[in-house]
Amino acid sequence: MRRRGYVPVLVVVVVAAVVAGAVAWAGVPPRLHLHGGFVDLSVYRYGGRLVLDGLPLYDTRDPATNLRFTYPPFAAVLMTPLALLPFWLVTALWTAASTAALAGVIALAGRSLTGWQVALLTAGALALEPVWQNLTFGQINLFLMAALLVDLMRPERRWSGVLVGIAAGVKLTPLVFVVLLVLIGRRAAAGRALLAFAATVAAGFVFAPGSARAYWTEDLFTAGRVGPPEMAHNQSVFGALARLLDGVPPNLMWLAVAGPLALAFVVLGAVRWRRGDRLLGAGLGALAMLLASPVSWSHHWVWAVPVGLALWTCSRTASVLWFAVFASRLFVWQPWGQRREYGWDPVEHVPGNAYLLAALALGVWAALRLRRHSLSGAAGPSGSTTVSRARR
Template sequence: MGTREVDVLDARRTQVPARILVLAGLSLLVWLVVMVQLVHPDLMDVRVYRAEGRALLDGLDPYGPLDGVHGVNTYPPFAALVFVPAALAPVGFVEVASVVVNLMLFVVVCWQSVRLAGGRTSVATVGVLAAVALWSEPVTTSLLYGQINLALLALVLWDVNLPADSRWRGLGIGLAAGIKVTPGLLIVYLLLTGRIRAALTATGTVLVTIGVTALVNADATWAYWTHHLFDFSRMGRLENAANQSVRGWLVRAHHSRDTPPAEMLLVLAVLVVGLTVAVLAYRRLGDAWGLPAAALTGLLVSPISWSHHWVWCVPVLALLWCQARAWAIPALFVFWTYVVWLVPHGHAVELDLNRLQVALSGAYAVFAIGFLTLTAVRSRTHTGSPT
């Protein structure tokens, strides 16, 4: 090959990332225009977070009525401590900052997701994933609410992508669990997969967060870990169609907020089977499959898993695109069609859904069960070393 041909190839290689960056930038620009001009986001959770930090600063009960907002605090007290800086800034600044920071975290999540999936962490790959994933319902809803889901996901992915012998392994998962309880199931995943040191680090990190907040507000810390944690009514209506947990789906299916013991046993069975699949996947396929399996299991068995909690669709899509491309189509259909919003919402109307509406209202749960099934099949048929 002559020098001229090499120069042409090099020029084409440099053009690809440039085109991808233009695509990603165009996707972001159109997304911003649509959200600002048509959707008009209220960023309501940002104001709740800010009020939590303000209550802690003022020595008030962060689990009581919050000044200026309608929501209540459902997170561990360490989260309120993290939100204190937001309480020191004007609300308008905090709202804009939440969007900017969340978008930056979103890019980090895309990069870490490709890395976990074993793909090339090139500008082109990460740019395409970002351009597509930005429009998914969980990511968009997280951004519109000003939620912290992307921050928690970034912490977990950073943790798992660390070298196996890193002394920091477990820190990210522990911090995520200290801010929001749901990632705590990943500590069990670490333990079951034999990573005892990482599990202990994660557990120790959670205990440190509890100790720190006990020093700041002992009453609130005690109240949360002994009472508020188990008060599911604080989290919202179980039947809400945005609740994509197994229990929420069952409540809508039998048209009652009561969950019979047999159905609670079903939730327990999902937990056991899901963790079993996650452990098997880790041993055969590595964290690329094991971690999402454990995370989706946590979303399935949590009493309430709002649709914006399912930002795990980003690493799942990256994984499917890199290793099981045909299965990316169901993911796109479920998370990019906003199907969970096609059923009635609000004022307990979800307790009167017809059969088709009930089926549509559990789309994320169905996908997660399908993903666990796919993971189990691939784990059983895989004969090589973990990826």
């Protein structure tokens, strides 16, 4: 990786993000947070305050948003520093750090890119709906994606796997990557991930014992606690089934559909990873995570960025089509909200499940590509997938 130019570019990106975050916060009245103005960041901060005050995490709602904290107790422990700062500063710093994490992901994806190329691609990525939704809501997904990619692109490192376990402690769905690590032969990294995850669970019991007991025995199994599953923004298998059936699908049906699909994507990702394309392999593992989760809000799909960059090295047409889906926000081109998704006709279900269908199409494309020819000559050295190779 050429590091020349990274420091000044990173400074520019971070300063711009701080200003953007501060301006965005100033323009959103606190009572309108529910409409997207750092609503999730407000809930994170509230969760951190509850931990500091020794109060239950899941019994009350954030006064600014009327939403509950829904992540594991360890996530709330991590959010305690946010409760000590004024909200305007939290939004500015969070936006800056999220933007820096996005730039870091792009730098990992394109290891021969210059600093200014990373900056330009970062700016372009802001046009993708999952990315700008992540920033406006103040979501944590960009941080988790960056942490996971660090481990998955270099699992031979001494402490690889630890970040996967920590990410799973914040949001359970990254546990899918433990399976991926096992399938690619990195069992030591998978073991470290499980140990790190267990440590996060223990930390939750240490700092918020009552809330930890409630979460792991009751709240964990209440999927509806995070919002209506039929909403168009839920681009998961569970959400699609809810919209198709005009009601919450039976768990057995969901597992029968989502389980094999997620497993197929993990296996496919492992094959791609073993054949040299670590970036797309990790991306397919991430898609398995999004398919398997009962709720995958559109801002969870920030993995569209590294997946699209990985596709660029294989097929520019596929990459452009992929990015077009995530820039167009197709899933809200038809009536949505207040259960209007239950009234969709068959045609409306196609754009209404755009992210899910794009992922399934990618899976089919990747499987057919593997079947047609070997990737050994096209993927390049293990772990060195870059955006720039397509230009050679």
